[in-house]
Amino acid sequence: MNTNWTIQNIPDLKGKTIIVTGGNSGIGFEAVKEFSTKGAEVISACRNIQKGEQAKAEILVVHPKAKIEVMALDLMDLESIRKFAESFKSKYKKIDVLLNNAGIMMNPYTLTKDGFESQLGTNHLGHFALTGLLIDLIKSTPNSRIVNISSMAHKMGKMNFNNLLFENGKGYTRIKAYGQSKLANLLFTYELQRRLRAANSSSIAVAAHPGISDTNLGRHFENMWLVKIMMPLYLKMVQKADMGALPGIRASVDPNVKGGEYYGPDGKGERTGYPVLVESTPASHNIEDAKKLWEVSEKLTGVKFGI
Template identity: 45%
Template sequence: MFRLSEMPDQKGKIAIVTGANIGLGYETAKALAMKGAKVIMACRNRDKADSAMKAILNEWPDADLEFISLDLSSKKSIKSFADSYKAKYSNLDLLINNAGIMIPPYRETEDGFESQWGVNYLGHFYLTGMLMETIENSDHGRVVTLSSLAHINGKINFDNPNMKDSYKPMVSYRQSKLACLIFAFELQRRLEAKDSKVISVGVHPGVALTNLFAAGPKWMRLIAPLFKGMFNTVEGGAKPSIMGAIDPTMKGGEYLGPTGKRGMKGEPGIVESNEISKDKAVGDKLWTLSENLLDYKFDV
C-alpha cells in the first residue's frame, strides 16, 4: 500500500506541477510540499493559484510554494514560463504534466490546435522540451505525464489531429490522452538511448470526481453523483502521480494507476496500457508530427 509518510523526504528538490490550483494537480502539489519539495504552481489564473497556495499553507505552514503563470494553450506563454523558470533555477527535479481539459465544444488554441490536442498533449510536449536541459541538470530528474483510462480506445489521427470538420469531443479526448502516454514511453526510450539519468513515467488517476466533471457537459454533471461509489476520490486519483514522482523504486517507462476493478479506483501500482501506446514506430511518428506541428526540435 502506498503511504506518503513512508516516501523519502524531498527537501532540496524542485517540482513543477501544471494545473496545480485544483483537483489532481492541487493534491499532487500539496503532497510534494508536505514532503519538503519546493513546488512551482504552474497555472493560468493568478487568483486561483493564490487561493490554492493559501489553502495548502493553512494545512501545511512550512510549504514552499511559488506561482509562475502558464497557459498550455499558448506556445508564447509556455516559452515565457520556461524562460522565467530557467532565469531563476538551473535544475528541475520533478516535472508533473498534469493539467488538462475534457470534452469541451470545439475550439482552438492560440496557435490553431484543437483545444484538447493542444492543451493536454502538445502543450506538455513543448513544455517538457523547453525544460529538458534543467531536468538533465538534476541528479535524478523525473517527468510524470498524466494519461487516462480513455487512452484504451484512443487512436492518433496523424493526417488530421485537429479533426475540425469531424470533431467528436470524446474521440479527441481519447486521442490526446493516448498521445500523452505514447509520449511518456517514447521519451523514456530516447532518454535511455543517451544514457540519461532522467526517467519518464506515465500515470492515470482512474475515474476521479475532479473539476473536469464539474466543467463537463450537463449530462456528465448529472450522472456523476449516481456513480460516486464506483469512482476514485480526488486524493486517491492523485496517488499514482505522487508515487510516480517520488517512489524510489520507480523505473522509467512504467505506467501507474489504481489497481482496483477496471482500474477505476484503488491503491496505485503498475498497470497495463494498450498496444498502440507501446509501439515504437508509433512513438517515433508521433514525436516527428509533434515537432512539425510546433515548429520545434525536441532534442533529448
C-alpha cells in the same frame, strides 16, 4: 501488514524542485500539497494566477512552511509556455520532477491560440513543448523525472495522423479528441524514455493515471441529461482527488520507479484504489506512431528536444 502505497511512503523531499502543471485544482492541487508538505520547493504552474494563489493559501493554512511558487503557464498558448520556461530558468537551476498534470476533457471543439484542437493542444502539445523547453535542465539534474498524467480513456484513443487536429472541426467528437490526447500522453512518455535511455541519461519518463476521481475535470458535461441521470452511479464509482493523485505522486517520488512504467489504481477496472504498476494498450506502445507523433509535435510547436 499494510502494503498499500500511500502518502506515508513519500520520502523526504527537502532540496527537490518540482513543477506541477495545473497545481490549483484536483489531482494537481493534491500533488502540490503533498510534495510541499514533504519539503520540496514546488512550482505550481497555473493559467489563472488568482486561482493558483488561492490554492497555495489553502495549503499554507495547514502547512505554513510549505515552499510554493505560483507561476503563470497557459498550455493553450506557445508564447506563454516559452515565457514560463524562460522565467523558470532565470530563477531555478534544477528540476527533479516535471509533473505534466494539467488537462481538459471533452469540451466542445475549440482551438488553442496557435490554432491546435484544444484537447490535443493542451493535454499533449502544450506539455510536449514545455518538456522540450526544459529538457536541458531536467537532464542536468541527476535522476530527474518527467511524469505524464494519462487516463483510462487512452484505451478509446486512436491516432488519426491524417487529421490529427480535427481541422475545421471535421470528424470531431469530444471523446475521440480526449482519447487521442491521452493516448498521445503515453506514446510521448514511452518515446521520451527510449530517447533518454539511448542518450545514457539518468533522467526517466514515467506515466500515471488517476482512475476516476472527483475533480473539476467534468465541467464540460455537467449539463448533459445523460450525465445527470448517471450521477448517482458515478458518485458511487469515483474516489476523492487525494486518492486519485497517488499514482502520479508515486510515479514522481517513489525511488523504486523505473523509466517507462505506468501507474494507476489497484481496484476493479483501475477506477479506484492505491497506486500500482498497470498496463497500457498495445497502441500506446506502437513505436512507429510514437516516432510520427514526436516529429509532428516538433513541427507544430517548433520545439526540438535535441535528444
